[in-house]
Every structure is written in structure tokens, then in C-alpha cells.
Amino acid sequence: MELSRQSTVSAFDEPHKGLRKSFQEWLNREGSAYAFLSVYALLFFVFIVVPVLAAFLLSFTFFDAIQPPHFIGLNNYISLLTRDDTFMKYVLSNTIQFAVIVGPGGYVFAFMLAWVLAQLPKLPRTIFALILYSPSMTAGVAMAAVWKTLFSGDQTGYLNSFLMGLGLLREPIQWLQSPEYLMTIMIVVTLWSSMGIGFLAMLAGILEISPELYEAAAMDGLSSRWQEIFYITIPSMKPQMLFGAVMAIVGTFQAGAIGVTLSGSNPTPQYAGQLIVNHIEDYGFLRYEMGYAAAVSVVLLLMVLFFSRVATRLFASQP
């Protein structure tokens, strides 16, 4: 910090005394605030802001990673809407189906579990919270091996063997390769690992609510637990509800690679598990149509932003 002060001051030489003086004043007043912020801000700018801006700019170009990108206006977006059959037929509907079930579904599930846990004393609560949270710390990588054996396509697969033992199946099913099951398995696996940081935040939020609020409500004639949830619990923890919602939305879209991990191929069998994230990878890294892939990324970012706006509307503290 000392060093940077020296060098910046010498840049403003004698003739600019006024400028130099006001800069010096600014440095005394706000300099240390920016110094503390600088490293994070720099990394944030380089690895988050620049890539987002670059995606936005590239989305208006044709770029194959060999020749420099050239401007083609809105063509990428037009092709996305009119010419990309895979996108319209599979990717968009898959993504919406996956996002609606895993996003709001997982979120409501996480809230209900957090509420149930809050009804228990500390020790059992901690143990159950740990058990429910633990799947979210298993990486996709570590789990791929497990899911592949559990859902293995031959008769040594656990699910096949279990169902055949019960007499429900005669022939083993290729779970991860068959279009009709892949999406369901993706949803189950993602829900399984969705009790993450948002779940913990909601649990903490419920526990923070003052018991007097419930007592006062009981005196005012609030009788059922459902009324309690909707009139006391949720309104008292809106900030945590919103944090949980944002985490759920981001988690849902971030989890998009699961179909490719499970089936082992991109595109997934008959595009059954193809989500928008896989579509980006398909065009960007397999076909090298980076401009087009960037347009799809922009659409994805806008979707996340849109859903987060909806969540903000629902749970914003100030109306």
C-alpha cells in the first residue's frame, strides 16, 4: 500500500498541485477502504465481470476460436429461436422441466425439512442436519462412480437386482442410457444433494425467530401449525427465505452437467437429459461455435436473473 501511494503521487507532478492535493485528500479519506477491497475487486473483475461481458459481446459475433470473431448482429439469437431444433425441442423443455421440479420443489422440500428439524432438541437436530447436508458436499465426481453402480445397466446393478428380486422386472434396464428414465434419475440425484447452504440458512432463520412472536400469535387466536408457518415463520425470516431461494436457483442451473456425468456422453442419449448447460458445452467445446455458445450462455444468465427477480418479489423485506 505504501508503495502504490509513492508511485501515484509522483505521477502528479508540481504543475498539478490542486489536483494532487485533492487526490491526496481522497487517498486519506477513502484510500484504505479501496486498499482492503483491491485484491477481491481485481479477482472479481477478471474472473466474473470480464467473462460475463465477453460472453455478451461474443454473442453478437461468429467465432470459431481460430479466426478473430466477426460481428454478425443478432444472428446467433435469431438462429437460437428459429433454426436450433434441438434447443427448442429438447433443451428448453428439459431445462424447464428440470428447473421447475428441482428448483421450487427442492426449495419447498428444504424449507419443510428445516421447519421439522427446528421442532427437535439440539442434539438430534444437529445429527439430522448433518445427515441431510452431507450429500451436498459430495462432489459430482465422487458420486458419479456410486450412481453408475447403483443404476448400472446389467443385472449386477443394485436397482436392477433389487427390482428383479422383487419380481417387478424380468430384464435389467439400461437406466442411464434410456431416454425415458434418464431425466427422472437426474432429478432424484440432484434433489438428493440439494440440501446445501440455503437449507442451513433457512434452518438458522427459523431458529432465530423469537418465541414471543408465537406466544403472542397464540393469544391472538392463531391455532394451527399451518397458520403459524404462513403468518409467523415465513414473514419473520424473509431474508433467509430469499437467500435460500437464490441459492436454490443458482444450484439448479449449476447442476446442469449431471445428465452428461451420469450417461457419460454429450449429447445425452436422444437428448433426453440435455440441459442448457450441456448445450453450451456441446457448441462451445465440441463444435467450436463459440459465438453461438456465448449467445446460449447469455440466455442462461438471463434466466437465472429472471427467476431471482421473481424470488426477490416474493420475499423482499421492503415492499
Add this chain to the structure above:
Amino acid sequence: MNARWLSRYTGVKNRGMNPQGFHVSQIKFYVLLVPLAVIMLLPIVYIFSSAFKPPDELFAFPPRFLVVNPTLNNFTDLFSKLSISGIPISRYLFNSVLITFITVIASILVSSTAAYSLSKKRFKLKQTLFAINTVALMFVPIAVTIPRFLVIERLNLLNTLWVHILPVLALPVGLFLLKQFIDGIPDEVLEAAQIDGASDWWIYWRIILPMIRPALATIAILTFQSAWNNAEISTLYINVESMRTLAFYLTTLTTTTTGANAVAGQGIAAAASLIMFLPNLIFFIFLQSQVMSTMSHSGLK
């Protein structure tokens, strides 16, 4: 006597939120939670069990869920074998440990300094910058994989140690949680120190850091998980086999589960899965109470 014992568990005191002890009304919650917890745990029990299975149990028909004759062979195999490209597995493990260690320390320093500034300093852009970070909570890194690659390429970071560390340091959730936590420290404490002539760095190091330990533990866990479990960076930005991580090595095992490698591979993959999972679990068990106290500050207003 009996009635008194009963009233302890049926009285009003232990009903409702955050009870002190057991109450009959809680039974219905246990009835719901226990089966669910068992289902949630199954795949994790499976990781533990199959890591210790000898080959004949791994490929038994019908498959057995739990191990019968546990063996450590999978682990000795894992550490004695070379990967396809001739790198000993311990090298991947060493890379993972080193990268994770540096990332966690660096991330704590980078986010906590920034959070201190955004929480306690006065400057013009403060609100704007915090708002930008809050929007970035919604950032989905996987969406901008390609432009990120281009940036990293331009900065000549491909195939360096830095590429494992730098991109994961700016973690908007981390900054957000830390900032909310520091907001809870009363300004008077800092003002008193300032009057005594303490410098900003002294205040940061001696007052802020010790007071936000729970939040630091939370950031440590979040960064630990994202660094330790990260296979994408090794896949996308690293071409030199000896600089890749254990998480990456595990992906190579699970994608080659067919063919000649499958039989030897499954035992090794099971052992490696356990080694990947266990540190996450141990870290979280030790730090869970700190995490919970941070989470009560997590609200988004």
C-alpha cells in the same frame, strides 16, 4: 412418580420451536425424518462400504450392499499404481492437498479484507459495490466457461498452479456472508481502538478477524469444498498430467468403467471416492456449530 415422568414429556415446555428436550409431539417428526435420513445416507454408506470390498464382493451377483470381508487392498492398489499417463496417484493427492490449502487460506484473507472494507469503511461506491456483489450471488460460473477460458488463456495462466487458485478466490457468497457477519460487530469497538491510535491493519488483524471466526470457518468450508472437489479446472485449463488434481483422476476412473480397466478400476475408484468424500465430512463435523451461527446472519434483504 410415573405421572411426573410422563408430564415431563407431555408438558407445554418442549413443544414447538427449538425445544430443550424430548416431547411426545416430536415423535411424528422422528417418524418422518428417520426413514428419510436412511435414504439420504444410503449412497454415502455405499461409498464407505465399497471402498473396503475385495474384488469378488464388488462384482458379486446378486450385489451385496454392505461389505462382508473388509480389506485395505483397494487403498494399497490406489497408491501403488500409476495412472494411464505414468503419474503416481500420490502426486494427484499432493496437488489436491497443496492447492486446497493455499486456496482456503488465500480465500479467507481476500474475502475478509474486502468484507471489512464493505462493512465498516466509509466511501462513495460502498453501496454500489455491495449491490454488484449481491447480484453476483446469482452468477453461474458454468455458463461462462468459454469466455473464462479465453481470459485465462490471455493471462498466460494455462498450465500453472495459479489457475487452480485464482478463479475460485472471488466467491460472492463468501464475501456476502462475511460482510453480514462483520455488520454485527458494534462500531464503538472499532472507534475505541481508533482513538487509541490503532491502524486499519491492526484493527483488521486484531479485532475483526478474531471476532468473525465462525464466519471464517464457514468460508473455509465453502472454499474447501469447491477447491477439493474441483475437476473442471484440471480438465479445461491444464494439459500437464502432473499438475492435475485427485478429483480429476477420479473422473478418468469413472469414465473408463468399460473394458479391461473396469475390474481393477472399480476398487480403486471406490477407494478414491472415499478419500475425496471423507475430508469434506470431517471438516464439516468439526465446524458445524460455527457454520450454523454464521447462517443466522445470512439473510438477503
